[in-house]
Amino acid sequence: MDLCRPSGYGFAMKKDDHLFLIDGSGFIFRAFHALPPLTRKSDGLPVGAVSGFCNMLWKLLTQARDTSVGVTPTHLAVIFDYSSKTFRKEIYPDYKAHRPPPPEDLVPQFALIREATRAFNLPCIEMEGYEADDIIATYARMAVEAGGDATIISSDKDLMQLVGPKVHMYDGMKDRQIGVPEVIEKWGVPPEKMIDLQALTGDSVDNVPGVPGIGPKTAATLLEEFGDLDNLLANAESIKQNKRRENIIASRDLVLVSRQLVTLKQDCPVDVPLDALSLEPQDGPKLVSFLKAMEFNSLTRRVAEATGAEAQAIEAAPVDVEWGADAHGPDLDPGEGKAPAAVTAPGATDGKRPADLAAARAARFASLPINRDNYETIRDLTALEGWIETARERGLVAFDTETTSLDAMQAELVGFSLALYDEDAADDGAVIRAAYVPLTHKAGQDDLLGGGLAEGQIPFDAALAALKGLLEDEAVMKIAQNLKYDYLVMLRHGITVKNFDDTMLLSYVLDSGMGGHGMDALSEKWLGHQPIPYKEVAGSGRNMVTFDYVDIDRATAYAAEDADVTLRLWLVLKPRLAAERVMTVYERLERPLLPVLARMEERGISVDRQILSRLSGELAQKAAALEDEIYELAGEKFNIGSPKQLGDILFGKMGLPGGKKTKSGQWSTAVQVLDDLAAEGLPLPSRIVDWRQMTKLKSTYTDALPGYIHPQTKRVHTSYSLASTTTGRLSSSEPNLQNIPVRTAEGRKIRTAFIANPGHKLLSADYSQIELRVLAHVADIPQLRQAFADGIDIHAMTASEMFGVPVEGMPGDVRRRAKAINFGIIYGISAFGLSNQLGIERSEASDYIKRYFERFPGIRDYMEATKERARDVGYVETIFGRKIHYPEIKSSNHQVRSFNERAAINAPIQGSAADIIRRAMTRIEPALGEAGFAERAKMLLQVHDELIFEVEDDAVDKTRAVIVDIMENAAMPAVSMAVPLKVDARAAHNWDEAH
Template sequence: MNDKASSAPRPLTAGDRLYLIDGSGYIFRAYHALPALTRKSDGLPVGAVHGFCGMLIKLLRDASNGEKPTHLAVIFDHSAETFRNAIYPEYKAQRPEPPEDLIPQFGLIREAVRAFNVACVDQEGYEADDLIATYARQAREAGAEVHIISSDKDLMQLVRPGVTMLDTMKDKTIGEAEVLEKFGVPPEKVIDVQALAGDSVDNVPGIPGIGVKTGAQLITEYGDLETLLSRAGEIKQTKRREKLIEFADQARISRELVTLKDDVPVEEPVEDFAVREPDPGAVVGFLKAMEFTTLTRRVASDLEADAEAIEPVPVAVEGWEAPAADGGGAAAAAAGDGAATPGMRAAAAADAVRAVAIDPSAYETVTTLDRLDAWIAQAREHGVVAVDTETTSLLAMSADLVGISLALEPGRACYIPVGHRASDGFDFDGDGIAQLDRAEVVERLKPMMEDPSVLKVGQNFKYDWLIFIRQGICPAPVDDTMLISYALDSGRGGHGMDELSERHLGHKPIPFKEIAGSGRQQVTFDLVPVDKATAYAAEDADVTLRLWLALKPRLAAEGKTAVYETLERPMVAVLGEMERAGVQVDRNVLSRLSHDFAQGMARLEAEIHELAGESFNVGSPKQLGEILFGKMGLEGGRKTKTGAWGTGADVLETLAAQGHDLPLKVLEWRQLSKLKSTYTDALPGYIDGEERVHTSYSLAATSTGRLSSSEPNLQNIPVRTEAGRKIRTAFVAPRGAKLVSADYSQIELRVLAHMADIPELKQAFADGLDIHAMTASEIFSVPIEGMDPMVRRRAKAINFGIIYGISAFGLANQLSIPREEAADYIKRYFERFPGIRDYMEGTKAFCREHGYVETLFGRRCHFPNINVKHPSERAFNERAAINAPIQGTAADIIRRAMIRMADALEEAKLKARMLLQVHDELIFEAVDEEVDRTIETAVTIMERAAEPAMTLKVPLKVDARAAENWEEAH
């Protein structure tokens, strides 16, 4: 930043470098890509300002290739109305209003540009892109280099020798080759392709049914738009020909709209953009006013200025009103001060919460009924109370209640001990321990906990809900801070209380091991002294309330209220009821299977030893490696960091595919061993006195909305092998009832057909065709009638593999075919269904720019590492980003079905209850005489679950069956 340019304007010449920053575009990118940031003193949102300043500093310091700009300007849009609205009034008419917490940052960013002594340019009647086009032309005519700081596709038409684009957020230069890769045509033909494809964001109409890929093919073939339109009658495809003829004028209008004017009568000459040294007082003063401590130090150092001696420069803020300085202002803003936007209120609420210190020594231990009654009365008066339970186990269906904590406002919390006992292990009645009787506490709490006018707030409240239910209390209504965080920040980190506390409150809660010990010395909570229990438990309630105050306003500010209210919050009670019900398991079946698996393992061990020519421990990877690669000398072995031979499943599968029997037998042995240890031997330990198993579902364990289960995990029971399917025969219905399995048929493929808008797939689903056979017929040109099952299997692997971004290598392994053949299959697939590749590429591009993708129902899945430089990590994130909207939408649909199911069953006067959810399948228990009506009700709810929020372009189909056990019903 120490390069100096003459203050006197001079014409640009060869050797000059003009940097034109797309200010309007960069503001939105900085806002969406970077974390939210507020000024600590008053909650002013400044995240986009901070990102913009950082970018500007980097440019002034060390622009690409070490070549610093000689001329620099930031170009902004003047207003929404431009000459294009006179051509086409609907142009950009459907663009949403900017986020409310971004509005005050527009003016601040302009002030930042001026503070850095950089030209800040806009002009009424023209867009920033037109000004950039004009200045770029003028500079090139003068012989200067032009670098446009933007990734906006609309500016790519300007790229040519001497004019490049620079995406500073990805550190990527966009030249002619990159434009050709994106549009399929060189820069000079981009506007013709855009005229055909249109732009839904800017409301450029284009020609219906023609996308960028098709447009590029047409322009490449016919040369330009006018030639294409004049020869449209030659097009062989009927629909395409008709559309080109019918919407020719619309395409011409679109071309006018997307063509950037490079002859704007600019009011500020390009020579005025010479880079000038910033005034330390102005730039450091501005940065200090924004409270950007790190940037202030960096700039002051570059300018060799004394930051301490420079006072903050007052900056007027438009579109925002600071909260009152007494601390009540933030609370008022959070509560709904009309002068503040939702974003401002959210930021102010978070700041207000962080301002109150957390002091565990200040919490009250409630040991009298009078004090308990006082807390309950105050909770009713407040209308919101944070609640947490302490128990003897993480398994809610078997845990004993030890204590309850409440919090009414930050720093004001209590703990009510009810189940502590002496540490010697004999004083089970808790003699000498100051605590209340559990039954009396439950009786007094019950009316408040069930009062609809009092909101109960918890962290992972499903657990506490089950604890209270077992005590005869049905808490309602409830809010769950874990689920609020999940709706807001899925993919940005974990949602456990300790992590959320450190992330949002800057506070590390008391670790459990600090009060209960660790390892073998760890005790259950009932043995923790009450004073330590109070500090720990009341802090949990206090932190939970603070998280609720900080996070709940963000739902409205970030448009995620509907996601939380319709897909997250109702699931607390839905899953709680399912876990409470459990599923009946037949011990005798498990015992028999365990015996069978043991015999199978023994048989396989004998065969393995015979093939190896000696006895060894089959379960020892080290010994197995020595046999395979040492003694037998098989090829393909590789050693791990420890020096032992690698014998993972991938290694054994490769060897087995090469025809070697021993690794194949080991794989079979490992499968039986896994089934035996994980299921047939372990499941009996989870069976309760009513012969039922109660799994625990996690609502926020995946980034896509899919549920996971644990203790025991019933979602990972293998179903692709006969041995794995046998495990499901142990899950049975009670006498006089049946298990009903209702399973969505190919729901993710149906969602893909809708989202990628693939005509062939949509029609196939509408006609009820075998989608895998249809795909095989399309790709391999074979008739569906009498199709070889292996051909269908390959198409099925591709169909499902595409959803997960499968590579040729992965498909080759899955089908045991050469990689070249697998690559050819994938190539043919995309050629036959080009819309799927367009969807995938479009999804990746969106995620790279915004850092997230969304499901059809608005669930946002963040991928903060989508732009990392490491190729394999970036590729992993890209595959996950492609899959997330599909898998997430499917997960949202089944959640919607689950939420409606209880009411539907009750309305139909059915006794059936929902027991399990396994990915796309719901399992019910229904009495014999109600099986048919239960199936009818479940299928109806599941097939219509997307409605009325979303009408899919393909029908959802549910297969349902009833039987004595889960395997027969599936």
């Protein structure tokens, strides 16, 4: 049983209190069929039933006292069906057997209506094994016993048996009360005889049998005559009509079963007490936020007025359309909601369902020409204000910034572009209007004296103030491509973009694995259009100029086109989210992370120049000493850094054994090869390996990192990419802070240069074995689950299972092999790979794998099932529903196919782990804020399974507790993991000691 409301227990129910029980499930179906179909304007998400539900709730909560019901609720709950597996199925297996699956357009609304209930700050109650009607019956009884009244908001005849002096019904859609007289009027019997009546008539919808030929009228007459069902059955012989008498006698047993089926259970073991249902005050902002996300404009306005909430200032809530594991509507198998919706062929333009809208949009924009001649240059404030006003009316605008640098932390704003959409424009060319607003273009081309500003540009501060109003307006959806960049640039100007979508992230969520998500690729793919290449505007190489030196007319063509293309991409991609069931992935795992990452990048991390400089010196000395030795041993000088020259020396000139060739026919000089030679006792290869390590550390880290220290902030600001891996991981660049050395002592010294500010510590929190835990969960392996539950060394356990060696006193090499196998499994193991990793024969590696699968058959089953699924549908999924496509999984080329199979096996594991830490990252800042540590603990870096924070000394212990808690529970409530997640966290002055 689930009470999805955070508030605690309310006031005890007492005499004269009034409990309202809303039949949520009944309402959904009725509203869906009774109300005209309604879809969310921006993306076609079906929301008709949600709209009806919200309007009904609002009406109940505000107007109940005056008119419709005549009473004011003191307690209220919304009750839902949980699943079709109820006790009635056990009594009668055919119960509800013929019920068709819910309509496609209704499925997403189940979750939304629960979300709506929470937004209204009302408890929503559901219980496994019981229907909503039984829970309603139970609470109604409890309310009456407590001395109060109950009103059931429903018009379902199945509930009418409950009506009595203290229990009422109210039809929220017809605004009509149903009391004892109304029941008699409609059915011809009083409420207490409804059970008998239903048992006689049966119910074709629920597949309750009943007596053939007896409908409500006859049943009522019979009950009138015989008093009740038992008496009727006992005296059935006395019925005059032949056919009727025979039927009743023949159906006797089934009628008794029917009576059991239609009798509501008034003693469900509810574990949410009545008192917890007391009506709480509305949370205006929360409700407005939800309604806004649903785009119910008039209700949003009414609610904002009534609650005094500032609608303008409230952000639309991320909408919780759980298509994934935690979605459950009545009779909805959890997997059912995730099935790919067929995108209907272009031409299907009824425009009602998301798939139709998506198909229609794709077809339309694939051939809608882009005319750069229509772009405007906005050169005065009045014109800009006009565009912004129109953007507010439309509630939708694409924007893009033009700057002097690709580095958002260094970039200076040069101008920005806007694009507007007019769905109803008469002329196809006017459907989208785009404009560029130049701000700081220089007067001269690039001559030394051309320092002045070009004419005809709005003063920077005035334009930015106007732009701020637009970007921070919650009521206007802002659309951009790779928004994190623009977000950060605007953040540096004191502007926080609110209510946005990012076309790059849309594409990433929809088409991961199907190619890049950059604007040029997307434009080509969806619009059949090639945007002006940047280098044609700003030049390239030595001739390249920063954007402020680009001629304003050329800049307009380029910049306005970017906004234009972005808007078109949004129109094509956004409806696909709902159609292809990845709305939740986008709204929960992608979009909310964007501002989090922007803030992390803005904060940067302190790096100690002195330490790096000293390390550079040390490394240079060590490398120089090794160089001398190497030349001595080789007998000549050569470029050690050139694999070609090195290979020729080692395997050509010196004729060392064990040479392997690379793809291109060169001698391989990879560590593997050199290590093998070193093991033979040869000094040269070993020196070369050491030299490589020293020069690698020097060039990639100690020499390069200081160059990334920002001139103003004095910190290093990496850039995270949200959309450059197929699996959902982030990547880091310029500099890459996700590959700072840790494995060797020499390398770890580099980490000592990453330090906390005075009075602070660096706190590192990392997931322990997260990928193996995910594997244990998804493949459901009993031994793995047990080992993680018991906190046992997982590699030792594997070794013990495989080789029959006891965990106590296990030789290191045995454990090492098991560890390699465990990693191999995650990587989609092959005998070839494992033999390479362990330096053993292929046949031996094959034996290991065979033995592993014998001990863990569930893993083999998981791998086979994953491959098969990838072949069938073309993609695999993480536990949160992120899809990763493998278009080449059926390649006839064995190499290509095998590679895709291994990647497909790895992706759900790596990707689920990535999703988990994403969830943690979006929750940690709010959690720290609630704990009062927002200003004292800052998240700085993410390294796949590790988060690094900078924390005030005094706040370390408390923030660590908050962070560990959020991280360990990050999968909940969407996924309840079968194994616990474990997080280790330490704080120290530098990253080496904290890790």
